[in-house]
Amino acid sequence: MKLLGHAKSINVRKVLWTCVELGLSPERDDWGGDTRPTSRPDFLALNPKGLVPLLIDGVHALTESNTICRYLAAREGRTDLLPESAADRAAVEAWMDWQATELNNAWRVAFMGLVRRHPAYADPGAQLDSIQSWNNEMSLLDARLARTDAFVCGDTFTLADIVLALSTNRWEMTPMARPDLPAIEAWMDRLASRLGFTTHCRNGIA
Numbered sequence: 689m690k691l692l693g694h695a696k697s698i699n700v701r702k703v704l705w706t707c708v709e710l711g712l713s714p715e716r717d718d719w720g721g722d723t724r725p726t727s728r729p730d731f732l733a734l735n736p737k738g739l740v741p742l743l744i745d746g747v748h749a750l751t752e753s754n755t756i757c758r759y760l761a762a763r764e765g766r767t768d769l770l771p772e773s774a775a776d777r778a779a780v781e782a783w784m785d786w787q788a789t790e791l792n793n794a795w796r797v798a799f800m801g802l803v804r805r806h807p808a809y810a811d812p813g814a815q816l817d818s819i820q821s822w823n824n825e826m827s828l829l830d831a832r833l834a835r836t837d838a839f840v841c842g843d844t845f846t847l848a849d850i851v852l853a854l855s856t857n858r859w860e861m862t863p864m865a866r867p868d869l870p871a872i873e874a875w876m877d878r879l880a881s882r883l884g885f886t887t888h889c890r891n892g893i894a
């Protein structure tokens with residue numbers, strides 16, 4: 689099995705943390721970011737989207753970080769991370785989908801402007817709107833964690849915790865005003881005993 693993507697990418701780090709939970713150590717090739725450009729024809733032949741992560745497992749080439757995490761958990765039969773029953777599985781998937789859609793859309797302008805300093809995201813008004821939406825979405829996650837008083841989907845750790853902790857780490861590292869969200873803080877502290885969290889999530893990279 690081979691994982692293509694550089695280790696600073698938030699989406700590659702989801703897969704790397706999942707691999708730690710599963711005891712897997714795929715060979716990793718640096719692609720994207722300031723390593724080899726994903727616009728190279730040999731990369732595009734494997735993933736026409738030109739994005740990392742890309743997982744090669746035998747004849748299968750898998751894209752989309754959340755899908756890859758689900759694939760690996762299912763491949764390893766880890767129903768603790770991705771439950772078997774339709775309803776429990778849907779609960780995990782719903783939070784993962786929320787991360788990839790609502791939450792990712794909320795932070796884009798603030799993060800790209802304030803951390804990446806990308807000129808296309810320099811408008812202060814648009815940054816403020818993005819900060820507001822991002823904080824609103826994070827408050828929703830905080831309310832959820834206040835209810836479970838443990839992990840995103842209840843008493844046990846699942847894939848939803850991995851993808852949302854990476855987003856939360858980014859939220860904490862972006863220089864902007866943030867409300868105090870105590871349930872999120874307690875949850876991040878709860879995750880700190882996990883090797884995948886310290887190695888690939890709270891590791892100084894936004």
Ligand SMILES: N[C@@H](CCC(=O)N[C@@H](CS)C(=O)NCC(=O)O)C(=O)O
Pocket residue numbers: 697698699700719720721725726738739740741751752753754
């Ligand atoms: N929806 C995709 C998004 C992947 C994505 O945006 N990857 C970024 C890195 S985090 C990328 O490949 N950017 C181009 C590059 O790094 O060169 C996923 O979740 O895997």
